[in-house]
Amino acid sequence: MSQAASLKISNIDVFYGTFQALWDVSLVVKPGEIVALIGSNASGKSTLINTISGVMHPARGTAEFGDQDISTLDPFQIVTLGISQVPEGRRIFPEMTVLDNLILGSYNRRARPKKEQNLKMVYELFPLLKERKNQLAKTLSGGEQQMLVIGRGLMSDPKLMLFDEVSLGLAPIVIDALYKALREIRARGITILFVEQNVRRSLKEADRAYIMKAGRIVLDRNVAELQEEEIQKAYFGV
């Protein structure tokens, strides 16, 4: 399902009005990787994810996916290119059924012809969604809703998926299930960039990690090579 397209963010600055949220941020995600974006609150992680998705636009610097410049595109165009975001907060469409939520996931032009096949894949990954396919989304539990959001993201036939703090507010058992799903998604050839506050957990799952603090990238390393003190220093600035 994936083609060899890398995400390349180079030296971007992003502002909210006059407030600068991202300073000279650079990031690369190569096809087939799982990359973790770690940092405490207000470190700029969500801003970065939203910038990649096109919700915000960099004032300086470049953002490319493959050889396509995405820095000025609208969110729906970026989805069509193959980058899909699973936002934080379990943003389902509460008044629609599970099935309708999923179907809407394949709204973009590229994904529509593949609707049936992607739906099958989503049901394999999350059999629970198949069971509840005619239930209203708002009747699902927190963990189930999160699965729905991920499933919806998968329906858009992505090459790269961005996960924004998907484990927030969920029980450890559910978090385990979610990360298992993440691994299976990668196994199907989809590249993953996920945002987390929980350092240990993210390092268990990722190939590479970026640590952010106050709008800057302070650490960028293969997980295998990371030392404990380095993490502490970067994360806490101690």
Next chain:
Amino acid sequence: MKITIQQLRIRLILPVVLIAVLAIFPLLGVPRSWFLYLFLFFIYLAMANMWNLLAGYSGLMCLCPAAFIGLGGYTIAIFTWLGLPYYLGIIGGAIVAAAFALLISVPVFRLRGIYFAIGTLVVPEALRIVFFLWKPVGGEMQGGGAGYMVKGIGGVSMAEVYWLALAIGIISIFLMRIILRSRLGLGLAAIRDNDRTAASSGVDVFKLKLYSFIIAAFVIGMAGAIFYIYQGYIEPASAFNVRWLMTIMLAAVIGGMSTEEGPIVGTIIVVFLHFLLSRYAGISLLIQGVILVGIMLLAPQGIMGFLRKTRAYRSLLQLATRR
């Protein structure tokens, strides 16, 4: 920033002179039509200021000014029918409007944002029907549709009516000034920014909104009563007409909502427009509509909002206040 007596004197001179000039207008033998426009100006000014208080500062998109205007007008009509002096009628009109505001605030304030707007849209319509059916004072109908002559108004001269309008207009300006610099104003600024945050900071959102609502109703009711003294005749369809809202809104928006001077500038323009377009009564609404749309798209902050951003204005302001 301490102000010396000297500065105070200078600061007050201009407005006082202006008011004095405006006040002696009637005695200058000015043509009657000018009078009318000045009269309208002050009436609209009072209303626009109050609407701005609600929509621009309190986060209350109130579409019901006509309710207060009509109530003020009918109150004075009733008072004069009963033989009471007209100045009592003016106060009465203000009080009735304010009381009505208090009454409807109970159901209507439970609505947020857009629902509030709709609720307030229905109110004047309902009142129109009520007054169509209710013939408060012995039912002498003029021209059909429960219209009333405002009796005993012959005794009021044009000059007196003008002074009344001038008074309410100036009062509204001072009122805005005082409110915005008071604790009420501070609370309102917080509410306008974000309802819930303000509430969690201890601002009694409901109470402050209610104060604004009642004050605005009071002043608008008063202005309405004064208007109908001049008009001498009131009937439900025009008293509670949505046209009031459109004129007032146009004035506030053109001038700049959420600015103090905005309504003044806006009302000048609106009255000027009335004057220009009086010959083209057919298309005056059309032009106003186009202006409204144009302003919202091109300069949504209104004239004052636009001016504030320009450097020329800012340096002028600095010059004026530094002295």
Next chain:
Amino acid sequence: MVLEVLGDLSTPVIMGLLLGGLYALIALGLSLVFGVMKLINIAHGDLVVFGSYFAYAAMTMWGIDPILSLVMGVPLLFIIGFAIQKYLMSRAFAVSMEAPLIIAIGISLILQNTYQIIWSPMSRGLTTSYSLGGFSLGGAVVPIVYLLDFIAALVVMLLLREFLKRTYLGKAISAASQDKRGAHLMGINTGRVYAFAFAIAMATAAIAGVFLGLTFPFTPTSGVSFLIIAFGVIIIGGLGSMLGTFIGGLVLGLAQTLGGYFLGAAAQMLFAYLIVLVVLAVRPQGIFGR
């Protein structure tokens, strides 16, 4: 028979239900727009009257039957609606929360004045061979147009409902109304979706305008009263639900005719408005709303 039980009430009840159909028809477009975009389209009533005037023009200039003229009227209003949303309202939303409301007022002024210039303040009506006929139903003599209104409302409501539930665009419209950011992130071009929603609402308004003109006389300022009725309907029936809007229309129609029956013709609208205010105070999201 139920009608016999109702006895004397049967006339106002039947009339109320059928009239309610017309009210629902007028409100359906507004419900869609309000539900999806939270836009208070103050000009909605005037846009419905646009449909009436267009049909009137078609009738007086080319002798086309009003219902047939919908073949032209619906696409015309569809395009106008699309343009209004795309070029005016979308910009307004970016400015502030009140801006779209103010622009709608501006549009309302422009429309009302235009009608007055072209067709004068005199009241007009769409009178056809069938618009004056009546038939008896359970003891009441009902104008045929009332029945036509009801059928039209039912048909339009069902069409809209199916559209929203079954088509991609329809689902996207529902989704955008529930979570705009979420919809955006899923590849839905919310700008275009809103424009389509508004366009569909306007197409519905065209239909409503024709049936309105067949049922009642209209003037350049009729828009305002029908706007209030339309809002009343969607407040009672609930936001975003087409079925809810339909039922809300029936309730309002009943409130009006029953009010007229018990309180006299002059007070009928008052009773209806009171119901609206009560619903607003007690359950603002309406009977079917969320």
